[in-house]
Amino acid sequence: DVKVTQSSRYLVKRTGEKVFLECVQDMDHENMFWYRQDPGLGLRLIYFSYDVKMKEKGDIPEGYSVSREKKERFSLILESASTNQTSMYLCASSGTGWFFGPGTRLTVL
Amino acid sequence: GDSVTQMEGPVTLSEEAFLTINCTYTATGYPSLFWYVQYPGEGLQLLLKATKADDKGSNKGFEATYRKETTSFHLEKGSVQVSDSAVYFCALISNTGGFKTIFGAGTRLFVKA
Numbered sequence: 001d002v003k004v005t006q007s008s009r010y011l012v013k014r015t016g017e018k019v020f021l022e023c024v025q026d027m028d029h030e031n032m033f034w035y036r037q038d039p040g041l042g043l044r045l046i047y048f049s050y051d052v053k054m055k056e057k058g059d060i061p062e063g064y065s066v067s068r069e070k071k072e073r074f075s076l077i078l079e080s081a082s083t084n085q086t087s088m089y090l091c092a093s094s095g096t097g098w099f100f101g102p103g104t105r106l107t108v109l
Numbered sequence: 110g111d112s113v114t115q116m117e118g119p120v121t122l123s124e125e126a127f128l129t130i131n132c133t134y135t136a137t138g139y140p141s142l143f144w145y146v147q148y149p150g151e152g153l154q155l156l157l158k159a160t161k162a163d164d165k166g167s168n169k170g171f172e173a174t175y176r177k178e179t180t181s182f183h184l185e186k187g188s189v190q191v192s193d194s195a196v197y198f199c200a201l202i203s204n205t206g207g208f209k210t211i212f213g214a215g216t217r218l219f220v221k222a
Contacts, residue, residue: 004152033210042198043153043212090152098143098210100153 003027004101006091012107019078021104023091030095032074033058034066037088037103049074081108111136115199115213122189123221130184130216132173132199140201142166142175142182147196147215156184156197194220 007022025032033048035058045058047066055066063085067075074093078085086108091101116131134140144156144166157166162177171186182199199213 035212040214042214043200043210045210092153098155100145102152 003099004091004093006089006101006104008104009102010105010107012109013078013081014109015082017078017081017108019081019106019108021076021078021089021091021106023074023076023093023101024072025074025091025093025099026072027093027095027099028071029093029099030071031093032068033092033094034064034074034076035090035092036060037090043090046076081106083108111140111201111203111211113199113201113211113213115197115216118196118215118217119219120216121219121221124191125188126220128184128186128189128193128218130197130199130218132182132184132213134180134182134199134201134211136180136201136203136211138203139177140203142173143200143202143210144171144173144182144184145198145200145212147198149195153198189218189220191220191222194218 004025013019031050034046035043037043044060046064049055049068065077089104113134141160143158145153146156147153157168159166159175165174173182173184196215196217198215202210
């Protein structure tokens with residue numbers, strides 16, 4: 001009954017490393033989203049995609065990029081990780097409803 | 110722009126107590142309103158939703174009524190359980206805002222046995 005999966009639950013990286021966070025959904029949804037969740041700030045939208053190879057900036061895109069080569073997969077990329085990108089990252093997809101992945105807790109040292 | 114404001118937590122209650130978590134919003138048009146729950150170590154799950162004024166969403170004993178006159182969507186439960194301990198997020202999707210969902214900051218609930 002898994003609907004949205006994320007490649008890692010926990011990840012530890014060093015400053016300057018390139019980081020890939022993968023998200024896969026099995027519901028044939030066109031819309032996919034990446035959020036980060038920080039205490040006191042709730043969820044903030046980083047990027048979203050409404051079709052293959054289409055992407056739109058959300059509220060806080062700086063320092064991130066995304067890739068949507070296939071409909072079911074939406075990747076978030078940190079080109080050069082920094083300590084202020086330590087956070088919980090949540091992927092979501094939407095069609096007739098909204099579904100969230102379990103989250104990836106990323107720590108950048 | 111659109112926004113969602115929730116009461117600050119943490120909220121600490123004893124088992125079987127009555128729960129209210131306040132949520133108010135500002136939005137253009139007629140947004141859809143949602144409550145999500147995040148249990149420890151897990152991602153977000155949709156708890157309930159309401160898509161138009163005066164709708165009442167309900168699930169697992171939780172209820173929330175879409176009040177356009179007060180721009181509110183307060184979450185209530187008559188008798189909380191220890192298993193309800195989680196973080197609760199109020200959110201809206203504006204029908205003029207494309208695909209974006211606006212989330213509140215979240216309210217952490219602790220229920221003591």
